[in-house]
Amino acid sequence: MADRPADADASAGAPEAGGGHRHGAPARPADAPPPAPIPVPTSAEMLALLEARRSLPLRALVPPGPDAAALDRMLAIAARVPDHGRLVPWRFIVLDGEARRAAGERLDALYLAQNPDLAADKRTMWRDYLLRAPVTVVVVSRPDPAAKIPVLNQVLSAGAAAMNLISAATALGFGAQWLLKWPGRDSAAAALLGVGENEQVAGFIHIGSPSEVAPDRPRPARADVVTRWRP
Numbered sequence: 001m002a003d004r005p006a007d008a009d010a011s012a013g014a015p016e017a018g019g020g021h022r023h024g025a026p027a028r029p030a031d032a033p034p035p036a037p038i039p040v041p042t043s044a045e046m047l048a049l050l051e052a053r054r055s056l057p058l059r060a061l062v063p064p065g066p067d068a069a070a071l072d073r074m075l076a077i078a079a080r081v082p083d084h085g086r087l088v089p090w091r092f093i094v095l096d097g098e099a100r101r102a103a104g105e106r107l108d109a110l111y112l113a114q115n116p117d118l119a120a121d122k123r124t125m126w127r128d129y130l131l132r133a134p135v136t137v138v139v140v141s142r143p144d145p146a147a148k149i150p151v152l153n154q155v156l157s158a159g160a161a162a163m164n165l166i167s168a169a170t171a172l173g174f175g176a177q178w179l180l181k182w183p184g185r186d187s188a189a190a191a192l193l194g195v196g197e198n199e200q201v202a203g204f205i206h207i208g209s210p211s212e213v214a215p216d217r218p219r220p221a222r223a224d225v226v227t228r229w230r231p
């Protein structure tokens, strides 16, 4: 894209001690002693929320959803993620209010056209799906294949945005669930929601007030997912 820096990957190449100079600090020789750490705030509340966070099933996400200010705050946090080269390789489409119904009805019409033998009781399924949560945010991945930054890095940034959105919703007292069903996977369906040809849906983040406490699911044992590299 024309408005992106030509050498957006200037930080690539040999790693610099101290993490490089892009944040203002001059490079430190590798053999110099590290500076003393500075005091930074910690948050026991944030840790407790992260340690207990779990998805709420869609049926348990009820009104009220976030108001405009709360949703804006969540989206600002969602946009605050690592983003190699500052490409902003993601964007958000908000489905709320009556727009959910209109979007769902268009999806139902397309789904019926793709599946002409669809049972009668499934012909409003996508409308019903979108009407369940008060607010759904479609996280759109839009990597720039022409950029020097690997596409994987860009796609991972979209996943980080989705997860930040869920964490922010949790911290504001809402429940959330990340789903990626046919409307996000089918390019014609996604196009109905405004997703472009060079874009892909990373997820539908459904947000609402919790109407139940979801049971937790088993989490992987640390020993199964963590190793320490040794020569």
Ligand SMILES: Cc1cc2nc3c(=O)[nH]c(=O)nc-3n(C[C@H](O)[C@H](O)[C@H](O)COP(=O)(O)O)c2cc1C
Binding pocket: 053, 054, 055, 056, 177, 178, 179, 180, 181, 202, 203, 217
């Ligand atoms: C990209 C992505 C897509 C997902 N799509 C679905 C889906 O279509 N259906 C589903 O039942 N779960 C799906 N999930 C899983 C749900 O988000 C699930 O509720 C979650 O893994 C539960 O874990 P948690 O309690 O840690 O959030 C998806 C997860 C991810 C990361």
